[in-house]
Amino acid sequence: MDAAIRVTDLAKRYGDLRAVDGVSFEVKRGEFFGILGPNGAGKTTTLEIVEGLRKPDSGTVSLLGEAPWPRNKKLGQRIGVQLQASAFFDRLTAREQARTFADLYGVPRAHADEMLETVGLTEKANTPMEKLSGGQAQRLSIACALIHEPELVFLDEPTAALDPQARRNLWDLLRKVNADGRTVVLTTHYMDEAESLCDRVAIMDKGKILKIDTPAALVKGLAAATRISISSGFLSTDEVREVAGDVAQTDDDGVELTFTTHDPATILTTLAARSALDGLRVSGATLEDVFLDLTGREYRA
Numbered sequence: 001m002d003a004a005i006r007v008t009d010l011a012k013r014y015g016d017l018r019a020v021d022g023v024s025f026e027v028k029r030g031e032f033f034g035i036l037g038p039n040g041a042g043k044t045t046t047l048e049i050v051e052g053l054r055k056p057d058s059g060t061v062s063l064l065g066e067a068p069w070p071r072n073k074k075l076g077q078r079i080g081v082q083l084q085a086s087a088f089f090d091r092l093t094a095r096e097q098a099r100t101f102a103d104l105y106g107v108p109r110a111h112a113d114e115m116l117e118t119v120g121l122t123e124k125a126n127t128p129m130e131k132l133s134g135g136q137a138q139r140l141s142i143a144c145a146l147i148h149e150p151e152l153v154f155l156d157e158p159t160a161a162l163d164p165q166a167r168r169n170l171w172d173l174l175r176k177v178n179a180d181g182r183t184v185v186l187t188t189h190y191m192d193e194a195e196s197l198c199d200r201v202a203i204m205d206k207g208k209i210l211k212i213d214t215p216a217a218l219v220k221g222l223a224a225a226t227r228i229s230i231s232s233g234f235l236s237t238d239e240v241r242e243v244a245g246d247v248a249q250t251d252d253d254g255v256e257l258t259f260t261t262h263d264p265a266t267i268l269t270t271l272a273a274r275s276a277l278d279g280l281r282v283s284g285a286t287l288e289d290v291f292l293d294l295t296g297r298e299y300r301a
């Protein structure tokens with residue numbers, strides 16, 4: 001089957017800044033695809049070019065088999081773009097916003113109410129935008145992006161600034177959107193979000209895609225395997241290095257001393273012998289380790 005999105009050698013500069021610097025990737029139909037990277041990596045610019053909102057300096061985009069630029073009316077009905085909540089009218093209620101979108105897309109207004117139900121906002125249908133919580137406003141923006149039942153949905157940092165519970169609720173909603181057969185493309189600077197939701201993740205930094213794979217394969221390909229944390233104050237970072245020659249990356253933030261190792265068994269035995277197991281946490285490598293491995297620096301969203 002043809003790809004939902006095919007991007008080849010995309011580039012976009014703002015003055016001297018290469019915001020997008022030779023980006024290529026493909027998204028399969030039905031896939032949940034994530035672009036993960038810190039602030040300023042170029043995720044939004046990439047997404048806007050793919051959506052047809054911005055013109056690239058060079059490179060090509062095929063979106064559902066069409067060119068999104070210059071503005072392509074055929075695509076409007078087939079894709080959904082989640083707008084930031086700030087793009088709504090404050091005084092309108094959730095239902096009025098959703099109905100406005102239904103009118104814009106020429107779909108029955110009943111769809112607006114169905115979508116509010118899908119995103120769990122029926123109870124807030126008569127609440128004005130300005131009185132919705134951050135999570136509710138994000139849900140409304142997703143409802144509006146889905147109102148015309150697009151094949152493909154773009155979400156730009158959909159859970160930014162939400163509390164952990166609201167984020168997890170929204171994750172469930174996004175999984176449902178994808179399980180309904182829609183292709184979902186999301187940008188995020190949250191590692192755990194990419195890991196939990198996406199079939200495949202493109203790790204982006206400084207305008208370039210460094211690697212694309214499933215979260216599991218990204219982590220598996222990594223040399224650093226196990227992350228061990230113990231309470232601070234039992235050993236110094238120097239002592240950790242002494243105890244275990246095979247230690248990469250130690251960090252003591254005053255609460256926890258954390259390091260990664262290829263040889264957890266030996267190190268855990270040594271820590272036990274020194275009665276330094278207080279607050280012990282052991283975990284496998286995460287996408288944060290992948291980022292560190294790829295860029296040589298800690299991930300700071």
Ligand SMILES: Nc1ncnc2c1ncn2[C@@H]1O[C@H](COP(=O)(O)OP(=O)(O)OP(=O)(O)O)[C@@H](O)[C@H]1O
Nearest residue numbers: 014017019037038039040041042043044045046189
């Ligand atoms: N219209 C613009 N004019 C000039 N520079 C821009 C413009 N839009 C973005 N940039 C710059 O291009 C770079 C990439 O920005 P972009 O918004 O694509 O990154 P991002 O990965 O989406 O980051 P964020 O998570 O902060 O939104 C940044 O350094 C940003 O400051």
